[in-house]
Structures are given as structure tokens and as C-alpha cells.
Amino acid sequence: MSHLKIEIDQLHFAYPNGRQILTDLSLVIEQGESVGIIGANGAGKSTLLQLLVGLLLPQSGRIMVGHTPLTPKTLPWIRERIGLVFQDPDDQLFLPTIGEDVAFGPRNRGLDEATVSQLVEHALASVNLAGLQDRPPYQLSGGEKKAASLATILAMEPDVLALDEPTASLDPRARREVIELLKQFKHTRLVTSHDLDMILDVCDRTIVLQAGRIIADGPSNSILTDEKLLQAAGLELPLRLQPRPF
Ligand SMILES: Nc1ncnc2c1ncn2[C@@H]1O[C@H](COP(=O)(O)OP(=O)(O)OP(=O)(O)O)[C@@H](O)[C@H]1O
Numbered sequence: 001m002s003h004l005k006i007e008i009d010q011l012h013f014a015y016p017n018g019r020q021i022l023t024d025l026s027l028v029i030e031q032g033e034s035v036g037i038i039g040a041n042g043a044g045k046s047t048l049l050q051l052l053v054g055l056l057l058p059q060s061g062r063i064m065v066g067h068t069p070l071t072p073k074t075l076p077w078i079r080e081r082i083g084l085v086f087q088d089p090d091d092q093l094f095l096p097t098i099g100e101d102v103a104f105g106p107r108n109r110g111l112d113e114a115t116v117s118q119l120v121e122h123a124l125a126s127v128n129l130a131g132l133q134d135r136p137p138y139q140l141s142g143g144e145k146k147a148a149s150l151a152t153i154l155a156m157e158p159d160v161l162a163l164d165e166p167t168a169s170l171d172p173r174a175r176r177e178v179i180e181l182l183k184q185f186k187h188t189r190l191v192t193s194h195d196l197d198m199i200l201d202v203c204d205r206t207i208v209l210q211a212g213r214i215i216a217d218g219p220s221n222s223i224l225t226d227e228k229l230l231q232a233a234g235l236e237l238p239l240r241l242q243p244r245p246f
């Protein structure tokens, strides 16, 4: 795994309809950090992750991955380094079987079939989907699809995992398993979520986005216990910290 620092400098982004989504956004993520990105619906979390892998291009500002600036030319390299797991698994799974979806990335890297098979097996086993290679994605439950999309990224062996709402639509046990898995990774992790209890478990640092601006950035156990701050961002305390009604 290479040592990659991510530097985002004065990023401005608007979708083609012209509405400003991210405004003057700057942040630095060191190798190995696990960072939560939280904010109300529409705050710009998914947009930020898509900018990071060049699926969207900013109007101005700069993204550096290690010593490499993100440009159309460096995109293929950057997408090998940073693996984005989409919010919606249907955006990630597009081939007839899960096995083919997971093999897609490694095959694109030109690896031989024996290595591809090994990576596929390992990635599926690590998300508890061993043996499901031949299943079509539409025959999986929502949680299994989520796990399969994580496997497509793990098989690419990226340095940085960018995870957009990794626990959404998971049942409690599957959610717990994803949390345990994310805790084990040594990768740099960027995790967006409304599941603030998960962020507390997985991320040492949390960034709060409000209407496309960073309004706070610090240790998760300070940010996620600051009720006033969370309220200002349209959020609430993690469930485990909320006062019980009786
Ligand atoms: N393709 C698009 N074209 C125009 N506007 C878009 C597009 N995609 C998203 N938006 C708008 O950009 C804003 C930020 O969206 P984004 O998906 O980044 O929010 P988010 O923080 O991930 O929200 P959520 O918590 O609901 O996932 C929203 O107001 C959304 O309506």
C-alpha cells in the first residue's frame, strides 16, 4: 500500500443547472486516517466523494492524491488508488453475475485469470458472500448488494476507501459486520453516513458539511457529542447518546 495524502484545496462545484453545491472546500486527509463526513440530506457528501474520484470535475480548486494532481490524464491512476463504493449498489453492479462484477476491476488491470479468481474469492469472503459468484445482482437482498459492491472495490486493492453510506439499508447484524470490517482496514477511509453511531465506531475524525461548506472538523468524540453543532447542521446526536424517554 502506498502512502497517499489527499489534499483538497478551495474546491468549488456546481452541477450544470448552476446551483452552487460545494463552496471553498479545503481539507487534508493523511494516510491511514478514518474520516467521517456527515451532514443533512443534500449537504454535498456524495458530490464530494464523486469529485474525489473524478466522476465530477470542479469549477475551480485542486485535488492532490499524493504528489499527483487530479486531472483527466491522471484519472485512471487515481481510480486505482481510491475506490468509491456508491450510495446505491445498483450504480456499482452492472454485469450478469456478482463474480463478474467483482472481477471487472482486477481484469481491467490486466491481471491473469488465476490472480483475478483469487482476488474475487478473497473479496467475496471478506464481505461474507463466499460462494455467491454466480448469482445475478437482482437475486440479492439490499444488504447483500451493498456487501457485493464493497467487494468490487476491495478486489481492486485500493489505498483509499471512499464509502458512501455503507450501512444504509443493512439489518442490525449486517450493519455490525460492516462496522467490524471497516474497523479492521488499515486503508485511509472516508465514510459518509447518517448512521452517526457507526461513524463514532469507525472514524477517529469527523467533518461536518452544511450546504456545501465545512462547518466543523475534529475528533469524532468531540464533534459527535456536540448537540448544538449537530443541530446547526440539521442532525441529531448519535442514538446511543440520546437521552432515553424513561
Ligand atoms: N446530477 C445532479 N444534478 C443537479 N443537482 C444534483 C445532482 N446530484 C445531486 N444534486 C444536488 O446536489 C446537492 C447535494 O447532493 P448530494 O447527493 O451530494 O448530497 P448528500 O449530502 O450526499 O445527500 P444525502 O444525505 O441525501 O445522500 C443536492 O441538493 C442535490 O439535489
Ligand SMILES: [Mg+2]
Pocket (backbone or CB within 6 Å): 045, 046, 047, 087, 164
Ligand atoms: Mg449522498
